[in-house]
Amino acid sequence: MQFREDQIPIMEYEGGTMAVPAVPGAGKTFIVANLAAKIIEQKRNKLGKVLVVTYMNSAVSNFKSRITSVLNEKGISNSKDYEVMTIHSLAMKILKDRPDIVGINEEFHILDDLKKVMYLNEGIEEWRRRGGERIFKSFLSDRHVQKYNEKCDQWWRDFFNIADILISELKLNDISPEMLIKQVQNFEDSSIIKNVSYIYDIYTKKLKMQGCIDYNDLLILSYKALTIDTKLREKFQRKYSFIFEDECQDSNLVQCKMLSLLSEDNNNLVRVGDLNQSIMGTFTSSDPKFFAEFCSEADKKYVMNMAGRSSKEIIDVANYLVKYTRNNHAEEKCRTALEEQYIEVMSNIGEFRNPSIEDYGVYSYILSSWDKVKESTIKSIQNFRLKYPDKTIGILVPYNNQVSEISKELREIGIECDELSSTPEKRLKVTNKLGYILSFLGEPDNIFKLREVINNLIDKSGKGKEILLNNLTSYKVEEILEYKIIRDKLYSNKEFIDNDIINFFEKNMDSINHILNYQDLSMEKIILNIGNLLDFNIEDKAMIQAVASYVKYIQKDISDLSFEYISQILLDVKSSIFKHIADIIYEIKGYDPTPDRVAVATCHKSKGLEWDCVFFLCITNYNFPFSLNGKFRSEQYYFKDEFKNLTTLGKVEIQKILGKTVYSSPFIQAKAEVVSEKVRLLYVGITRAKEYLILMSHKDEIKKDYPSKYFEILRGFIEEQREKFKSNIV
Template sequence: MQFREDQKPIMEYRGGTMAVPAVPGAGKTFIVAHLAAKIIEEKIHKPGKVLIVTYMNSAVNNFKSRISSVLENKGITANGDYEVMTIHSLAMKILKERPDVVGINEEFQIIDDLKKIAFLNECIENWRRKNGERIFRLLLSDNGNKKYNEKGEYYWRDFFTIADNLISELKLNSISPELLLERLENVEGISIVKSISQIYDAYIKKLRIEGYIDYNDLLLLSYKALLLDDKLREKFKNKYSFIFEDECQDSNLVQSKILLLLSENNNNLVRVGDLNQSIMGTFTSSDPKFFANFCSQAERKHIMNMAGRSSNEIINLANYLVSYVRSEHPEEKCRGALEEQYIRVMSGMEEFKNPEPEDYGIYSYCFSSWDKVKETTLKAVKNFKIKNPDKTIGVLVPYNNQVTELAKELRRIGIECDELSTTSEKRIKITNTLGYMLRFLSEPDNIMRFKELINCLIDENLLGKEELIGRISNCEIEDLLENKIADLYENQFSEEKLVDRKLIELLEKYVDTIKDLLKHNEMSMERLILYIGNLLKLDVNDKAMVEAVASYIQYEQKYRTDLTLEEVSQRLLDVKNSVFKQIADVIYEIQGYEPTPERVTISTCHKSKGLEWDCVFLLSLTDYNFPSSLSGKFRSDHYYFKEEFKNPIALGKAEIQKMLGQSICNNPFIQARADVVNEKIRLLYVGITRAKEYLLLMSNYDEGKKDCPSKYFDVLKKFIENRKAIYKRM
C-alpha cells in the first residue's frame, strides 16, 4: 500500500499521544483503519487490544469492514485484537461491570427517546399546572403575553427544547438536582436555571422510580464508576493498549475525560478530526475546544492536508473562505471560526489525482426570490442529468422544509430523489397518514376530511387524480362508501378525460380500508392506531413508527383521559411537533447512505457532512441563513420573550458556568450569536467541500426584501468571477 506524503508520518506512529487534524476528503477513516491494522500486524498492542471509538453506528460498521479487509489481504485473522464501538457502547460495557458502585440496580435500562420525551413532557406539564404557567408568563414580553392564547402551545413546545438542553448541560457538568438547589439558595429574581430546577428534580426522580438512565447518565455514571472502582479502572486501562477516536471535533467534556482516563497506563491515544467541520455545538453538548486543546498538548501532531475529493478550483474557493474569515471577517469574534488549515491538491501520485472538469465548474447566481431559486435549480438539475447521466448530484439547503419542498418539485418533473433531513417525505408520510385517518374518524361525516385522507393515501401523481379528488367534495360519504367506486366514477365523470385505471383500484382499496376502520372506531386509541398499522402495507421502519405513536398515546392517556382523536391528529400533522420529530429521528436514522447517479440527493447542509457529490447546488445563501454580523435576527432568539430572556439556553448555560466558578462573558447573548455565526461559517465550508467537480452557489432576496444575499456569498461571488476571468485567458 502506497501512502501520500502527509499520511506517511501518521503511519510511522507506534505509541504516545498523537493529534491528526485532517481537511475534508483527506481520508480519515482510511488512515485510522490502516494504522490500526499495522499495529495489529506488528503485535505491538499485545497483551491489550486496539480500541476505535466513533459516534455513529454506520461508522462502526465502516471501520470494522475496512480493518478486516486490510488484515485479510495480509492473511491475518485478528477478531480478538481490536474493537470498534460508539462512545455510548463503550460506556455501557463499563457500567454493566459495576452498576452497584454508582448506586444503580444491575437491571438498569437505557431510556429510549420515546420514553424520555414522554417523561420530560410529563414533568413539564406537572410543573406547568402547579406554578410553572405563572413563572413562564413572567418571561414573556408584552407582545408574547398578548399572543399567548393563540401561540401558547407553540411557546411551550419551544420550552421543551430549552428544558432538555439545560438539563443535559447540568448533568454533563455533574450538577445534581440536590446540588443545584444548594447553588440556587441565594439566587434572587427570575433565573432560567431556577425556572427549570423543579422539572429537573422531577425528571431525575421519575427515571429512578422507573429504573431508567438516559444517555447523559450513561456517560457520567460510567466515568464515575471508573473513578470510584480501582479494579474496574485498571481492568479497562489494561484491556485497551491503543485508543483511536474519530470525529473528535464533535466530542464533549465527559467523552474526552473517559478516553483520557482509559489511556493513562500506556498513554497511547490518537484523536482524529477536523475543527473546520465542527457543526454540532449550538444544539448539542459537543465543543471543538476539547479537540483543539488536545492538538496543542499532544506529543505529536500531523496534519493531513492533502485531499483528492475536489477539483483544484473548488479547493481554491474553500481555502479562500478560510483566508477571508481569518483576516477580513467584519466581526473580530468570528475570525477564529476556521482554523488556518488549507487544503492541498494531490501531487506526484497518479492514483490520488484530483478531478479535472472540462471547464471552470463553479457558478454563482443571485435571484429576486426563493421561487426563482427553485425554478432555476429544477431546470439546472434536469439539464445536468441529461448531459452527465453518470454523475451524482447533491442539492443542499439550510432547512428541513426546503428539503421536502424541493423533493416534491423534483418528483413532479419525473426526477427520482432521496431526502436527507429530519422531516423528509419518508419520515412524515406515516405520521401524516395516521393523522388524517384519526382526523376523519373524529368526524366521519365530514366530506372534506374524507377528501384530505384520500389525497394523503394516494400519494402517486396518477392521471386524473387531481380532478377526482376535487370532485369528491361534491359527493355524499355514504355514496362513496356504499357504491363501487368504478360505477360511481362511470356515472358521475363519464364525460371527463381518461384516468389511470390504477387510480380507481387504489381508491377502491382505500375505501374498503376506511369502511373497515369505521367498524372498529370504538377501539381504544392506541389499539386503533395499531389496527391502522396492520391494515396498511408498511416497511419495518414505518411499523416501528406506528408502534411508537401508539405507545406514546397510551402513555399520554394515563394523564389525559380526555385526550381526543382530534387532538392526536393535530399533533401528528404538525411537522414541528418535537415529540414525533424526535421519535422519527431515531427510527429513520440514515445509515451508510451512498449517493448514486440515478437519484438526486436533497439534503440539509448538516446532513451532508461525510458525503460527496460530483455536482453540488448550495442554495439559500442569505444573510439570515448565513449571518456575518452579530446584530439582526437570529433563529436562536425567541421573539416572544422579554429582551433579557430572549435566548434562554445561552442565558441558562451562562448561569451554570457561573455556578461552576468559571469566567463568563459580559453578554452571553452576544457570545451565543458569535457561536452561531462561527458555526454557520463552518457549515458553509462543509457545503463547499462536498463538491467534487461542479459547484453552484445560489442566493436570493425574499419577497419583502427583509432578507438579502449573505456577505459570504458576495465575497465568494467576486472571487469566482475573478478566477473565471483568469481561467478564460489561460
Template sequence: MAFRDDQIPIMEYTGGTMAVPAVPGAGKTFIVANLAARIIEERRHKPGKVLVVTYMNSAVNNFKSRISSVLKDKGITTTNDYEVMTIHSLAMKILRDRPDVVGVNEEFGILDDVRKVFYLNEAIEEWRKNNGERIFKSLLTDKAATNYRDKGQDWWKDFFSIADCLISELKLNDISPEKLRKYLEFLSHNSIIRHIYEIYRLYTKRLKTEGYLDYNDLLVLAYKALLRDEKLRDKFQSRYTFIFEDECQDSNLVQCKILALISENSGNLVRVGDLNQSIMGTFTSSDPRFFADFCKDAEEKHVMNMAGRSSKEIIDLANFLVEYARSNHPVQRCREALAEQKLRLVTGLEDFKNPQLEEYGIQAYYLDSWDEVKKDTIKKIIDFKSRCPEKTIGVLVPYNNHVTEIAGDLRRLNIECDELSNTAEKRIRVTKVLGNMLRFLGEPDNIHKFMSLIDVLIDDNSEEKEEILEFISKNKVDSLVRSDINLENTKVSRHLSEKIKEINKVLSVSQSSIDNLILHISTSLNLSTEDKAMAQAVASFVKYEIKENPSLTLEEISEQLLDNKKSVFKHMSDIIYDLQGYEPVPGRVTVATCHKSKGLEWDCVFLLCLTEYNFPALLNARFRSDYYYFKKEYTNPVALGKSEIQKLLGERGYDNPFLEAKIDVLNEKIRLLYVAITRAREYLYLVAHNGNQRFNPDKPSKYFEVLQKFIEGERTRKG
C-alpha cells in the same frame, strides 16, 4: 495497499497519543480502518482489543464493514480483535458491569430520546400549571405578550429545546437537582437556571421512579464508575489496548475524560477530526477546543490535508475562505474560527486523482427573491440532469422550511428527490397516514375523511391520483369499502382496490386499545422498517397520552398526529430516521440542510440562501439564536443559562454572555459555510437573494460578496 504521502506517517504509528487533523475528503474512515487492521495483523493489540469510537450508528456499521473488508483482503477473518461502537454504547457497557458503584439499580433502563420527549414534556407541563405559565409570560416583551394567544404554543415548543439544552448542561457538569437546590440562594430571582430548576427536578424524579437513565446520565455515571472502581477501570484498560476516536471535534468534556481514562495505562489513543467542521457547539455540549488541546499535547500530530473529493477550483475556493477568515474577518475574535490547514490536491497516486473539468465549474450570483431562487435552481437542476444524468446533485439550504419548499416544488414537477432535514416529508408521512386513518375510523361513513385517507395513502407522483380522488368524491364510503366500484380505467381500478384492501384490513380488527390499533395499522399498510419504528413510537406516545387523559377520542388523537408543528413528533423523527446512513444516488436530487450535509458529497452542489441572516459576519446582524419575543435580558436564554452554570462551578463566566454567544454563532456559521462548500466534487453554485425589505429585511451575506469577487477573478483569469 498504496497510501498517499500525508497518510504514510499515520500508517507508521506504533503507539502513544496521536492527533490526526483531517480536511474534508481526506479519507478519515479509510485511514482509521487500515491502521486498525494493520495493528491487528501485526498483533500489537494483544492481549487486548482495538476499539473504534464514533457518534452515529450508521458510522459504526460503516467502520465495521471497512475494517472487516481490509482484514479479509489480508486473509484475516477475526471478529474478536476489534470493537466499533458509539460513545454511549461504550458507556452502557461500563455501567452495566458495575452499576452498584454509582448507586444505580442493575435493572436500570436507558431512556431513549423518544420517551425522553414524553417525560420532559410532562415536567414542563406540570411546571407550567404550577406558576410556570406566569413566569414564562413575565419573560415576554410587551408586544409579544399581546400575541401570546396566537403565538404562545410555538414559543412553548422553543422552550422545550431551551430546557432540554440547559438540563443537559447541568448534568454534564455533575450538578444534580439536589446540588442545584443548594445553589439557588446564589441565583437572582429572575435567573433562567432558577426557572429551569423545578422542571429539572420533576424530570429527574420521573426517571428515578421509572428506573431510567438518559444518555447524559449514562456518560456521567460511566465516568464516575471508572474513577471509583479500580478493578472496573483495570478491566477496561486491559480490554482496549488501542483506542481510536472519530469526529472528535464534536466531543464533549465527559466523553474526552472517559476515553482518556481507559487509554491511561496503554497510552494508545488516536483522535481523528477536523476543527473546521465543528458545527454543533451552539446547540450541544460539544466544543472544538477539546480536540484543539489534544492536538497541542499529543506525542504525534499528522495532518491529512490531501483532499481527493473535490476539483482544484473548489479546493482553491475553500482555501480562500480560510485565508479570508484568518486574515480579514471584520470581527477580530472570529479570525481563529477556521484552523490554518489548507486543502491540497492528491499527488503520487494515479488512481486517486482529483476530479478535473475543462470548464470552470463554480458560479456565484444573487436574485431578487427566494421565489426567484427556487425557480432558477430547479431550472438549472433540470438542465444539469439532462446533460449529466450519471452525476449526483445536492441542494443545500440553511433551515428545514427551505428543504420542505424546495422538495415540494421538485415533486410537483415529478423530479425524484430525498429530503435530509428534521421535518422531511417522508418523516411526517407516517403521522399523516396514522392521523388520517384514526380520523376516518372515528367517522367511517364520512366521504371527505375517506378521501383524505386515500389522498395520503397514494404517492403524490402517481398519475392516477387525481382520477381516483374524483371518482371517490362521487360515491359513498360503504360501496367503496365493499369494492362495489366500476372504473373504466383498469389501472386506476387496480390502484384504488389495493388501497381499499389495506383499509379493510384495519377495519376488520376487533375492538382494541388505540395504541394497539396503531400498531395493527402499521402492519396492515406494509410500512418500511423505519416507518414501523416511527409508528411504534407514535403508539407509545398515544398510550402515554391516554394514561394521562383516558377520555381522549380518536378525533383528538388524530388532530395531534396531523399537527405538523407538534414538537414531540419532530423529536421522534429526528431520532428514528437518523439511525440509517444515506448515500446520494444519480437520478435523485438530495435536498438537505447544511448541517445534515456533513459527511456527504455530490458532483454538483447548489448552495442557496447565502444571506446576512443565514450566514452573519457582523455582530450587529440579526441572529436566529436570539428569541425576539423575550425581553432584552433573556434574548438568548441558553447562553444566559450556560454562563450562570459556569459561575455556579466557581468559574468566572462571561460578563456579557450574549456577546460571547454571538461570537460563537459567527464562528460556527463560517465553519458551516466551509462544510457546505467542501461537499462539492465538480460543480458549485453559490446563490444569494434579497429579502422582502418590509417583512424580511435581508441582503447577501458578506461572505457571499467576498467569495463572488474571488470567483469572478478566477473565471476572468482562466478565460
C-alpha cells in the same frame, strides 16, 4: 497499499498519543481502518483489542467493513482483535459491568427518545402550573404579550429545546437537581436556571420512578464508575490496548475524559477530526476546544491536508474562505472560527488525483426571492441531468421545511429525490397516513376526511388520481366503502385510464373497511393494528409503535382522549413530540448518492457526504450572519432584550455555580460563537462538491434579509478566478 505523503507519517505510528487533524475528503475513515489493521497484523495490540469509537451507528458499520476488508486482504480473518462502537455503546458496556457502584439497579434501562420528550414535557407542564407560565409571560416584550394566545404553542416548543439543552449541560457538569436547588435558593425569580431547576427535579424523579437513565446519565455514570472502581477501570484499560476516536471535534467533556482514562495505562490514544467541521456546538454540549487542546498536548501531531474529493477550483474557494476569515474578518472574535488549515491538491501521482473538468465549475447567483431561487435551481437541475446523466446532485438548504418544499416541487416534475433532514419525507408519510386515518375514525361519515385518507394511502400521483379523488365527493361515505357497487360509475370518466390507481384504490378501500372494524378496541391497539395491516417497512412500523406508546402513556392523564387530538399532533410537522424518535429511527444509514435521484439536505445533514454537483442555497445574512449585529436564529425575538437568549443566560449561571469566570458580555460571546459556527457550516457545504458548485442567495424585502457578506466576498473571488480561467484558456 499505497499511501499519500501526508498519510505515511500516520501509518508509521507505533504508540503514544497522536492527533490527526484532517481536511474534508482527506480519508479519515481510510487511514484509521488501515492503521488499526496494521496494528492487528503486527500483533502490537498484544493481549488487548484495538477500539474505534465514533458517534453514529452508520459510521460503526462503515468502519467494521473497512477494517475487515483490509484484514481479509492481508489474509487475516480473526475479527476478535478489534471492536468498533459508538461512545454510548461503550458507556453501556462499562455500566452494565458494575451498575451498583454508582447506585443504580442492574436492571436499569435507557430512556428512549419518545419517553424523554414525554417526561420533559410533563416537567414543563407542572412548572407552568406552579407559576412558570406567569414567569414565561414576564419574559415577553410588551408587543408580544398581546400575541401570546396566538403564538404560545410555538414559543413553548422553543422553551422545550432550551430546557433540554440546559438540563444536559447541568448533567454533564455533574450538577444534580438537589445540588442545584440549594444553589439557586437566593437567585431572582427571573433566573432561567432557577426555573429550569424545578423542571430538572421533576424530570429526574420520573426517571428514577421508572428505573431509567437517559443518554447523558449513561456517559456520566459510566465515567464515574471507572473513577470509583479501580478493578473496573483496570479491566477496561487492559481490554483495549489502542483507542481511536473519530470525529472528535464533536466530543464533549465527559467523552474526552472517559477515553483519556481508558487509555491512561498504555497511553495509546489516537484522535482524528477536523476543527473546521465543528458545527454542533450551538445546540449540543460538544466543544471543539477539547480536540484543539489534545492537538497541542499530544506526543505527535500529523495533519492530513491533501484531499482528492474536490476539483482545484472548489478547493480554492474553500481555502479562500479560511484565509479571509483568519486575516480579514470584521469581527476580531471570529477570526479564529476556522483553523489555518488549507486543503492541498493531490500530486496527481498514481491513483491520487483531483476531479478535473473542462470549464470553470463554480458559479454564484443572487436572485430576487426564494421562489426565484427554487425556480432557477429546478431548471438548472433539469438541464444538468440532460447534459450529465451519470453525475450526482445535492441541494443544500438551512432548514427542514425547505428540504420538504424543494423535494415536493422536484417530484411534481417527475424528478425522484432523497430528503436528508430532521423531518424526512418518509417519516412525514407514515405520520400523515396515520394522522388522516385517525381523523376519519373520529368522524367516519365525513366524505372529505375519507377523501384525504385515500389521497395519502395511494402512493402515486398523476391525472388519474386527481380524477378519482374529484369523483369521490359525488358519493356518500357508505357508498364509497361499498365501492364494488358504484365501480362502473366511479371509473366512467374516459380520461381515467390508470389501472395502477384503480388497484391502489381498491386495495386501500379493503384496508379502510378492516380498520373500521377495529373501533371497539383501545386507541393504542387500533394504531398497532393499522401498522400491521398497511404496507409499512420496518422503520415505519417502529414509528407506528412509538405513536402507540405515546397514546398509551398520555391516556393515563387524558381519559377522554380523542382521535382528533392525536391526529392533530401527528399532522403538525413542527411538533417536537416525535422529532427526536424520528431522528433515531430514520437515521441516514450508509447513504450513497446515485445519479437517478437528487439529494435535498440540510447543511448539517450533508456532513460526511459528497456529490458531483452541489447547489448551495439561501446564503443570506439571517442564515449565515457575518456581523454580531442583527437578528440571530438562536435568539427568541419575542422576549425582552435581556431575555432574548435564555440558553446563553442559563449556561452563564451554570458557570457561576461551578465557580468559573464568565465573559463580561455573554450575549456578545454567544453571538460570536454562532457567527463562528455558521462560517464553519458554510465551509462544510462548499467542501461537499466534487466538480460543480453553485452558490445562491436572494433578497427578502419583507423579512429584510439580504445576501450574506460571506456570499459577496466569495462571489468576488469566484468572478476573479473565472476571468483568470478564461484568460488561461485563450
